[in-house]
Amino acid sequence: MTGDCMDRICVRASGFWEFYDLNEETKLLHADIVLIDEEGNSIHVQIYPKAYQRLKTLIKEGGVYNLACFWVKKSNDKYRPVSNDNMINLSTWTTIEEVVEVPPAFPMFTYSLTPIEQLPSRVDYAKYFTDVIGIVTSISNIMSLRASGRQSDSLKRVVTIQDASNASVDVALWGEHASLFPAEQLQKDGETCPQIIIFVGTLVKKYATSGTISLAGNAPCRWYINPDAP
Structure with missing residues (x-):
């Protein structure tokens, strides 16, 4: 459901990239992540610069984490990396806890192939x-x-x-x-x-x-x- 979410989710950071202003290539607009849960469900995440300064050292591509305290909203109209009508924004209030013992069947990546x-x-x-x-x-x-x-x-x-x-x-x-x-x-x-x-x-x-x-x-x-x- 959209809105402030206090629930905890266990997810892998499958993809992680930074998006910069095309007209000012040193200006970070947001960071993006594709998250996958143990059942293979996926969702797009965006982190805006203020929050990213705190969170960027806490989450690495490929790692599995417990996340809590984030905002759920409708997905962007353009450039969705996964098929999900909702997306997540992480904030300075988001808590991130790395999972050390990862279940062996936890998916590494997600895709939707086009011939x-x-x-x-x-x-x-x-x-x-x-x-x-x-x-x-x-x-x-x-x-x-x-x-x-x-x-x-x-x-x-x-x-x-x-x-x-x-x-x-x-x-x-x-x-x-x-x-x-x-x-x-x-x-x-x-x-x-x-x-x-x-x-x-x-x-x-x-x-x-x-x-x-x-x-x-x-x-x-x-x-x-x-x-x-x-």
């Missing part, structure tokens, strides 16, 4: 981020480019994936994602067996000149390599 052949219908679709799965077929070197709407150059790496029907798509990883992506290890492992990857938190883009569809992987994007998934 590659359906991606054209999601060009510039803003309600949800897009999640895809495929086999890695190529990985580019890192390049330096200036993305649309940015005031400075940014790193970029392109990963191409292919699904079971042989449909393929490029995933452009921007910023620190370009350098954090384990390209060398994937290429090495790919010599002996196919490397399956799930990308979550991407946006579908279409190049005006070529009409090519690609995925943009910015701050919300995460990848899961050879996941334990059906």
